[in-house]
Amino acid sequence: MLYIKCPHCGMRPQTEFSYGGDATVKRPELNKEISDHEWDDFVYNRKSLRGKHLELWQHISGCRQWIKVERDTATHEIFKTFKADEEVA
Amino acid sequence: MSQKFRIENVGLINRDKKLSFKFNGKTYYGYEGDTLASALIANGVHLVGRSFKYHRPRGFFGAGVDEPYAIVQLYRNGETEPNIKATEQELFEGLEAKSVNCWPSVNFDIGAINNFLKIFLPAGFYYKTFMWPKSFWYWIYEPFIRKAAGLGVASIKHDKERYEHKYEYCDLLIAGSGPSGLASAYAAANNGAKIILAEDKPRFGGSLLTSDVNIGNQSGKDWADGIIAELKTMPNVVVKNRSQIFGYYDHNMLVMSENVSDHLPKTKKYHPNKRLWYIRAKQVLISSGSIERPIVFGNNDTPGVMLSSAAKEYLKVYGVLVGRNPLVFTNNDSGYETAIEFKKHGVDPIVLDSRKNPESEIISEAKNLGISIKNSYVVVAAQGYKKVKSADIASISDDKKQLGKMENVKCDCICVSGFWTPTIHLASQSGNKTKFKEEIDAFVPGQSKQSEITLGAANGVFSLEETLKTSFAAGSELSKKNN
Amino acid sequence: MQKYSIFNLVKNAFSGHQNWDLAWKDPTPKKEYDVVIIGGGGHGLATAYYLAKEHNITNVAIIEKGWIGGGNVGRNTTIIRSNYMHDDNGLFSEFGMDLWRKMSQDLNYNVMFSPRGIINLAHSDAQMNVYARRGNSMRLNGIDAELLNREQVKEIIPMADFSDNVRFPIFGGLMQPSAGTARHDAVAWGYARQADSMGVDIIQNCEVTGFDINNGKINGVRTSRGDIKVKKIGLCVAGSTNILAEKLNMTLPIETHLLQACVSEPVKPVLDRVVTFGAGHFYISQSDKGEMVMGGDLDGYNSYAQRGNLPTLQHVLTEGIAMMPFLSKLKMLRTWGGIMDMSMDGSPIIDKTHIDGLYLNCGWCYGGFKATPASGWTFAHTIAQDRVHKLNAGYSLNRFNTGHLLDEKGLGTKTWIS
Ligand SMILES: Cc1cc2nc3c(=O)[nH]c(=O)nc-3n(C[C@H](O)[C@H](O)[C@H](O)COP(=O)(O)OP(=O)(O)OC[C@H]3O[C@@H](n4cnc5c(N)ncnc54)[C@H](O)[C@@H]3O)c2cc1C
Ligand SMILES: [Zn+2]
Numbered sequence: 010m011l012y013i014k015c016p017h018c019g020m021r022p023q024t025e026f027s028y029g030g031d032a033t034v035k036r037p038e039l040n041k042e043i044s045d046h047e048w049d050d051f052v053y054n055r056k057s058l059r060g061k062h063l064e065l066w067q068h069i070s071g072c073r074q075w076i077k078v079e080r081d082t083a084t085h086e087i088f089k090t091f092k093a094d095e096e097v098a
Numbered sequence: 099m100s101q102k103f104r105i106e107n108v109g110l111i112n113r114d115k116k117l118s119f120k121f122n123g124k125t126y127y128g129y130e131g132d133t134l135a136s137a138l139i140a141n142g143v144h145l146v147g148r149s150f151k152y153h154r155p156r157g158f159f160g161a162g163v164d165e166p167y168a169i170v171q172l173y174r175n176g177e178t179e180p181n182i183k184a185t186e187q188e189l190f191e192g193l194e195a196k197s198v199n200c201w202p203s204v205n206f207d208i209g210a211i212n213n214f215l216k217i218f219l220p221a222g223f224y225y226k227t228f229m230w231p232k233s234f235w236y237w238i239y240e241p242f243i244r245k246a247a248g249l250g251v252a253s254i255k256h257d258k259e260r261y262e263h264k265y266e267y268c269d270l271l272i273a274g275s276g277p278s279g280l281a282s283a284y285a286a287a288n289n290g291a292k293i294i295l296a297e298d299k300p301r302f303g304g305s306l307l308t309s310d311v312n313i314g315n316q317s318g319k320d321w322a323d324g325i326i327a328e329l330k331t332m333p334n335v336v337v338k339n340r341s342q343i344f345g346y347y348d349h350n351m352l353v354m355s356e357n358v359s360d361h362l363p364k365t366k367k368y369h370p371n372k373r374l375w376y377i378r379a380k381q382v383l384i385s386s387g388s389i390e391r392p393i394v395f396g397n398n399d400t401p402g403v404m405l406s407s408a409a410k411e412y413l414k415v416y417g418v419l420v421g422r423n424p425l426v427f428t429n430n431d432s433g434y435e436t437a438i439e440f441k442k443h444g445v446d447p448i449v450l451d452s453r454k455n456p457e458s459e460i461i462s463e464a465k466n467l468g469i470s471i472k473n474s475y476v477v478v479a480a481q482g483y484k485k486v487k488s489a490d491i492a493s494i495s496d497d498k499k500q501l502g503k504m505e506n507v508k509c510d511c512i513c514v515s516g517f518w519t520p521t522i523h524l525a526s527q528s529g530n531k532t533k534f535k536e537e538i539d540a541f542v543p544g545q546s547k548q549s550e551i552t553l554g555a556a557n558g559v560f561s562l563e564e565t566l567k568t569s570f571a572a573g574s575e576l577s578k579k580n581n
Numbered sequence: 582m583q584k585y586s587i588f589n590l591v592k593n594a595f596s597g598h599q600n601w602d603l604a605w606k607d608p609t610p611k612k613e614y615d616v617v618i619i620g621g622g623g624h625g626l627a628t629a630y631y632l633a634k635e636h637n638i639t640n641v642a643i644i645e646k647g648w649i650g651g652g653n654v655g656r657n658t659t660i661i662r663s664n665y666m667h668d669d670n671g672l673f674s675e676f677g678m679d680l681w682r683k684m685s686q687d688l689n690y691n692v693m694f695s696p697r698g699i700i701n702l703a704h705s706d707a708q709m710n711v712y713a714r715r716g717n718s719m720r721l722n723g724i725d726a727e728l729l730n731r732e733q734v735k736e737i738i739p740m741a742d743f744s745d746n747v748r749f750p751i752f753g754g755l756m757q758p759s760a761g762t763a764r765h766d767a768v769a770w771g772y773a774r775q776a777d778s779m780g781v782d783i784i785q786n787c788e789v790t791g792f793d794i795n796n797g798k799i800n801g802v803r804t805s806r807g808d809i810k811v812k813k814i815g816l817c818v819a820g821s822t823n824i825l826a827e828k829l830n831m832t833l834p835i836e837t838h839l840l841q842a843c844v845s846e847p848v849k850p851v852l853d854r855v856v857t858f859g860a861g862h863f864y865i866s867q868s869d870k871g872e873m874v875m876g877g878d879l880d881g882y883n884s885y886a887q888r889g890n891l892p893t894l895q896h897v898l899t900e901g902i903a904m905m906p907f908l909s910k911l912k913m914l915r916t917w918g919g920i921m922d923m924s925m926d927g928s929p930i931i932d933k934t935h936i937d938g939l940y941l942n943c944g945w946c947y948g949g950f951k952a953t954p955a956s957g958w959t960f961a962h963t964i965a966q967d968r969v970h971k972l973n974a975g976y977s978l979n980r981f982n983t984g985h986l987l988d989e990k991g992l993g994t995k996t997w998i999s
Pocket of ligand 2: 017018019068073
């Protein structure tokens, strides 16, 4: 079971969290004309690669904050966690 | 009924408490501290089941969790449970068990006809046939195969027992209470680390319970008892018997199944049947020991053929003889330990050693005791259907390619030792890739993947002295890291 | 090719089963093929078989990075069904059911297809209504469906929890009597043996590492055992789709996730149907060997690890025990995981792509095993004719762009949304 460091609460078991998917996906800008293709990329298309993956989790049974987690999809190792608004280097 | 194969004054069972139990409808007696297996062997019962496909007679091959054969249907407190290993089930008053996968009885089993058809039933034979005529598969072949499959019978009654879950965190989780587990636990505990020490069996001590060794001026067993007693008094230590670590998951999360009630006739009020522990450990020390390897020969599945370590355990822990006329077949020194135990208890074993001129302290000891030893000899086949009656043996050439003239020797059990295989599955589950160790012809854990270390026999180290030294050092080192 | 039959079984018995032909060869890759199928799972093997059998295209290689059957085709819980409501899914799957019924004879390999029926349990009136609607749609598409009431379900599976005061009372269920299970590795091996006998090269331990594309056209494929020239490539790599898509500069509506399954110790027959829980995600059947085969939900995060964690498994089994309390007494024998190509609407993709000669077969989610024959058949057609068949027309890649999603039950990737 994953052991995730919530930047607000500390080390917590995976069962306290809910998964939110790829954190690198950016919503197209508001009030700007966008193509179906861009919209597609935002809603459906995902890289989902093997290796380092930046993803969203929500600490639903804790502080209920959304956080970002950098994790390896092959080994499940977690490298680093970030607050939702924190820049990822 | 008497326990004809029980010997006086040996073993760790409680002879003041006699227990009655039933196997296949017949009443027998055993003692508190027995397993169903040891109690049956004490009564001379070796035929306990039938194999899955060919319905060949099945006896006891091991003495614990590694048992492949002695699988029974258990009846306890009005409930029934399939596929219980007789070697793991502790005896309680009123226990009832039955053989599985045989009809009408284990003694006379119709399914054994498959044994005579076996040349037509190679592995995967079903892929190649049962296709014609097409509709027969649905109405005849498959229902027939389904009926033949499965071992025990699952009760479809609602399970009324309770099961508990528990979360724990510790600095050091130690899996196995043999010499390496105890030495490391002791060292780490004295450094103040928070420890969980788990032992699968009811008794702590692992190999120390059956080997004739001294640690300091104590017997191995007394040393183990002393350490356990001391650990139990320490507030930073949790010591659990009947508790098996069965899974190693991501981020050093392990799971342990604690048997709380299955060794009792009835679960106590407010008690669970079992307890599942989720343990998040900073460090894991795997001291799960090793399992003896069988040797291949004809009919080596006949009841009465078993691991030499199991024969020794039945003798030393339960005071039970697995035979009165044993043949010990070994390719290493371990078989001699079993032979010596037999000899000490008035039984004359014959040792067949596949090696040409082995020399060691224990072999000299065996010779001095007057044990008959045949070097460069092997068992070619066991004879006897429901129980070993004799063995076909022959000498073997130095290059192990030529057999000499076949002889037949009478015996009532064959205790085999093909050396030892480290119990490494927990390390493997952590993601550790195993490596092959030539000297012991076996796999051992390689580079640690998570925070785990494997020590003692589980790491392919079979010397007690070295095991104690490295384990003590590891225990104290690992606990320093965390404080 | 040597025929598999009781006569040959007996004949070979007398030579100690030493003289059977190899079921398939181990060829070295040629320099050039007409078609290369990437992935030796069920879908890849079936595609090659139907290319040879239905379209006479036999200069074909299947390239598999590990061994055939080592992927999801050997890891699934073997449920075969066509109990879908949408036409595209129902008709495609029912076409597959027909192929399943003939498969053992067709392949001369007993795949042990066992149409024992599947029951989806309902635990509320609302759910019964939904099932009635689905059952009606199925019947309109010629698929057998029966709505069962509580008493009827009880007669068939008395071991389910029908007691009072139960958390998820059983109101009834939807049954598809012709659904069932099959032996999964036999399916892979049966297709492989026939494909091989018709001239297809099955190349194992060979990983595709890149593509040779010229002017938007497939020219070849790069592998760990050298480059191969080819004009048509069928991509059938299930959970590894995204990795190869990246090498093609494509981003797909797919995520790779981890699904676990487990089996209990073998016990004498107690359950002769496939049953699914309606108040969660859990399914169970009993194999011919006697093991209870069980599975449920994804572990819930993108993963390429073919091993899961205990909480998901425990959650899934807790649902199982809620449905059939007797399961709590059974010991678990094995658990394992596979990596799944989860599409965003829960339905697969079998289509051409913007690259000439590149054909896509992916997005199978929880249900790609049952699709093996129909997927192979339609994909072979798509590759051979360079156009989709009407059976897989709904499984287009651009449906995500046009909004024609096939979101049956919405079992896509985003389980956390439901
Ligand atoms: C636990 C579990 C339970 C399931 N239960 C069911 C069920 O009950 N019913 C059902 O219908 N479906 C079920 N499924 C789904 C089903 O198994 C899959 O959808 C289906 O098997 C996928 O197609 P496949 O057989 O071709 O995939 P796979 O067998 O995974 O084949 C893909 C192959 O591609 C190979 N490959 C990958 N990358 C490369 C490369 N670069 N080069 C060469 N080869 C490569 C892989 O090694 C693999 O062998 C289940 C899946 C899982 C994991
Ligand atoms: Zn938090």
